[in-house]
Amino acid sequence: GAGVSQSPSNKVTEKGKDVELRCDPISGHTALYWYRQSLGQGLEFLIYFQGNSAPDKSGLPSDRFSAERTGGSVSTLTIQRTQQEDSAVYLCASSLGGTSGTYEQYFGPGTRLTVT
Amino acid sequence: AQKVTQAQTEISVVEKEDVTLDCVYETRDTTYYLFWYKQPPSGELVFLIRRNSFDEQNEISGRYSWNFQKSTSSFNFTITASQVVDSAVYFCALIRSYNTDKLIFGTGTRLQVFP
Numbered sequence: 460g461a462g463v464s465q466s467p468s469n470k471v472t473e474k475g476k477d478v479e480l481r482c483d484p485i486s487g488h489t490a491l492y493w494y495r496q497s498l499g500q501g502l503e504f505l506i507y508f509q510g511n512s513a514p515d516k517s518g519l520p521s522d523r524f525s526a527e528r529t530g531g532s533v534s535t536l537t538i539q540r541t542q543q544e545d546s547a548v549y550l551c552a553s554s555l556g557g558t559s560g561t562y563e564q565y566f567g568p569g570t571r572l573t574v575t
Numbered sequence: 576a577q578k579v580t581q582a583q584t585e586i587s588v589v590e591k592e593d594v595t596l597d598c599v600y601e602t603r604d605t606t607y608y609l610f611w612y613k614q615p616p617s618g619e620l621v622f623l624i625r626r627n628s629f630d631e632q633n634e635i636s637g638r639y640s641w642n643f644q645k646s647t648s649s650f651n652f653t654i655t656a657s658q659v660v661d662s663a664v665y666f667c668a669l670i671r672s673y674n675t676d677k678l679i680f681g682t683g684t685r686l687q688v689f690p
Contacts, residue, residue, distance in 0.1 A: 490676065492677065492678075494678070501680060501682050501683065502666065502678075502680040502683075504677040504678065504679070507676070507677055515677065518677070548618070550620065552620075552678075554676070556676070562676075563610070563622045563625055564622070564678060565622060566612075566619060566620035566621075566622075567619070568617075568618060568619045569618055569619070
């Protein structure tokens with residue numbers, strides 16, 4: 460079946476602009492995660508969705524970052540007033556989730572964001 | 576606090592050599608889950624294995640094997656008879672048993688297999 464998809468695959472933006480990154484999880488996966496991978500910081504958790512709710516937003520680095528999920532499916536990560544330190548690969552993952560068990564997270568190919 | 580340490584930043588081997596990637600973790604939870612992911616040059620993280628804290632049985636899958644030892648808080652990964660296609664960055668990760676299930680990653684080990 461189809462895996463996790465992300466769009467765009469690459470995004471170059473000017474400092475100060477807003478960007479939206481999209482994630483389509485595996486069908487039927489209730490849990491969705493955003494991570495960020497950068498050279499200096501490694502792989503960092505950003506936010507977790509269970510259905511449309513985000514019980515853990517603790518990884519969002521500032522209030523310029525926000526995310527939403529609609530219909531228990533697609534999620535959008537928005538970065539406002541982008542800064543050069545936001546340059547990274549943004550990874551989305553999904554899993555069967557649930558509160559009674561832990562399941563493997565399957566990752567998308569990522570969106571490479573470059574802020575100039 | 577939870578932490579995963581992969582002390583080996585980069586390993587280079589020649590094809591057909593065996594190689595072991597080390598992973599040491601820290602957690603105060605009694606129930607937790609450990610993972611290995613592979614990130615080839617294409618960039619996509621590929622799930623390899625999950626191990627539950629209550630199951631210390633080692634696992635073998637083809638040329639891959641994993642050694643989980645709670646006594647030393649280690650979850651090491653061995654590739655037998657390495658191949659060029661094994662060249663990638665390998666990440667060890669930890670999940671707590673409740674709440675957000677977010678992955679806590681180590682810094683990764685870059686494995687280069689030369690022909």
